[in-house]
Amino acid sequence: MNHEQLLREALAAKATEASVDLTLDDIRRSAGRRRWQTRRRVGAVLAVAAALVVGIPAAILLRPAGDGVSPAPAPSPTAPTTSSSPRPEGLDGIARGKDPQVAYLHGREVHQPDGTTARLPYGSSFVAGFTAYHGGWLLLDDLGGLRQYDNTGALVLRSQTGEAALAVSADQMRTAFVYGGHLRVGIATGMGQGESDLPVGNNARLVGFLGDSVVLNGYPDSPHVVDPGTGHTARVPGLEIAWCTAAGGDLVGGTVDSDGRGRVVSTSSARTLWTGDWVPDAFSPDGSRVLAVPVSSLNEPDEVAVLDARTGTVLARFSLAARDLAAAGRPVWEPSGDAVLFDVRETQGAQQAVLRLAVDGTVTRATDPAPLNGDAPGWVFATRP
Amino acid sequence: MTVQGVRMRARERTDASGDAEFGEWMSARQGALVRTAYLLTGSQHAAEDLVQATLTKLYLAWDRISDRQHVDAYARRALVNEHRSTWRRAHRRLEVLSDAVPEAPQAASEYDGEREAVWQFVQGLPPRQRAVIVLRYYEDLSEAEIADLLGISTGTVKSQASRALASLRDRVPAREEDR
Known part of the structure; x- marks a missing residue:
């Protein structure tokens, strides 16, 4: 039996376990609730619009002089809009720039910025992130599983599917990962000495380093800053889900509520720096900028932007949709903090490449275009702070 | 009236x-x-x-x-x-x-059965890829129909399905008689 047939059989067998017994009355009742909710949403939008019309002139008239004590209200960055192009261009016309200034995996080859290469035992088609560890490698596979290989390429550790994550500290000396319900923090170049191991349960999702601590979603419940040595936790204020951390600073970016509005908070001052329609996705190495995607297209971004991390001001933006492109994988900042790299694929065409969005708004290709088909590998960037 | x-x-x-x-x-x-x-x-x-x-x-x-x-x-x-x-x-x-999905270091052979291992695999797929697999191998829809339903290109449907199958082959070995 081939694997396609196996899939068919397994799905058909599993499907028989499901059952439901809804009545017409159940649906009538939920239809009534839904009609009400729709009206309520429309009403709320109208109310907000009315408040804005009245509120703007009032704010101009009534705004007090700064008292030096009350924090200024968090600014709300301009809502992203997708610019349109009459004819999608894909990757055509985007000039070739310099090669990526970070390590990346293409196929099974790890390409270092200095031009050296190394070979991984697992190809980039199945890898979501990787980092050097204990003389070998730690890999996240595309199903959220974690694999550790030693320096001979032998598999040391492997989790099944899950939601493993990797994080690297600001000085790139330490690596954190969650495995089997334990948060482990180790010295990347060491051989296991001085590692910490903290039970955090299977719901904990690693976000990133924040100084000597790490930020976890789902431990204990909402996002918390966790000291991996002592287990001490502190709630990240004002976030429902943390998405990214400024590894060397005190900023955490994430979403606020079920509508998914983006926000950056300062953990040292417990202040919200801004809330808006861009969701922070990756802080620059010095934490001063953040790559963000629109709330409206969170999982399949149609646009990316570089924001001032502390104010939410848009510094540069690039519409993927206008060029018929889709982002794939996780973006990464180059060490200079002047540009961010991301893997893109043509949604209607047949090419893929790595693009570089600089903070001055220029966009260049960091690789030559490669064919896009089921077997062609993409690019996966090494996990960075 | x-x-x-x-x-x-x-x-x-x-x-x-x-x-x-x-x-x-x-x-x-x-x-x-x-x-x-x-x-x-x-x-x-x-x-x-x-x-x-x-x-x-x-x-x-x-x-x-x-x-x-x-x-x-x-x-x-x-x-x-x-x-x-x-x-x-x-x-x-x-x-x-x-x-x-419980994250535990266990090999596919530790599952109760082949079908259960496949189901565990499907559950671990990202949502869009899982939708492609379910629509393709349970609903028997064509690649074009799936692309239309999910609002993605047929190329993406193909690549998502082939990558999932490749991963499945890696994780759930074929039975002896298929080798």
Whole structure:
């Protein structure tokens, strides 16, 4: 039996376990609730619009002089809009720039910025992130599983599917990962000495380093800053889900509520720096900028932007949709903090490449275009702070 | 009776016959919907919620579905769209918070059976890839139909399916007689 047939059989067998017994009355009742909710949403939008019309002139008239004590209200960055192009261009016309200034995996080859290469035992088609560890490698596979290989390429550790994550500290000396319900923090170049191991349960999702601590979603419940040595936790204020951390600073970016509005908070001052329609996705190495995607297209971004991390001001933006492109994988900042790299694929065409969005708004290709088909590998960037 | 009263009575009659027709269709089809929903969500509870939301949408739109021959296709689209909007509302890191696959260092051979290993594999796929697999290998839709349903290119459907199959081959070895 081939694997396609196996899939068919397994799905058909599993499907028989499901059952439901809804009545017409159940649906009538939920239809009534839904009609009400729709009206309520429309009403709320109208109310907000009315408040804005009245509120703007009032704010101009009534705004007090700064008292030096009350924090200024968090600014709300301009809502992203997708610019349109009459004819999608894909990757055509985007000039070739310099090669990526970070390590990346293409196929099974790890390409270092200095031009050296190394070979991984697992190809980039199945890898979501990787980092050097204990003389070998730690890999996240595309199903959220974690694999550790030693320096001979032998598999040391492997989790099944899950939601493993990797994080690297600001000085790139330490690596954190969650495995089997334990948060482990180790010295990347060491051989296991001085590692910490903290039970955090299977719901904990690693976000990133924040100084000597790490930020976890789902431990204990909402996002918390966790000291991996002592287990001490502190709630990240004002976030429902943390998405990214400024590894060397005190900023955490994430979403606020079920509508998914983006926000950056300062953990040292417990202040919200801004809330808006861009969701922070990756802080620059010095934490001063953040790559963000629109709330409206969170999982399949149609646009990316570089924001001032502390104010939410848009510094540069690039519409993927206008060029018929889709982002794939996780973006990464180059060490200079002047540009961010991301893997893109043509949604209607047949090419893929790595693009570089600089903070001055220029966009260049960091690789030559490669064919896009089921077997062609993409690019996966090494996990960075 | 006033003109308005006549209109109201006519509306009530239409609503009643539409309700009966919807109720009949719902009784016949909700089983199939929940099976697909279960494969998409991986949870009986989430599947029930998804089917109820889908049926509610259909109920509200019933009078506007003029072509009754295509109600099943319409319902499938509504189900998939509802599922997509659910997964989009949740950040990818949150999705597994509510439905985490136990992360334990175990080999595929430790599973009770081959089918269970395949199911564990499907549950661990990212939502869009899981939808591609379910629609392709359970609903038997063509790549073009899946692309249309999910709002992605056929190339993406192909690559998502082939990558999932490659991963499956890696994780669930073929039986001896297939080697």
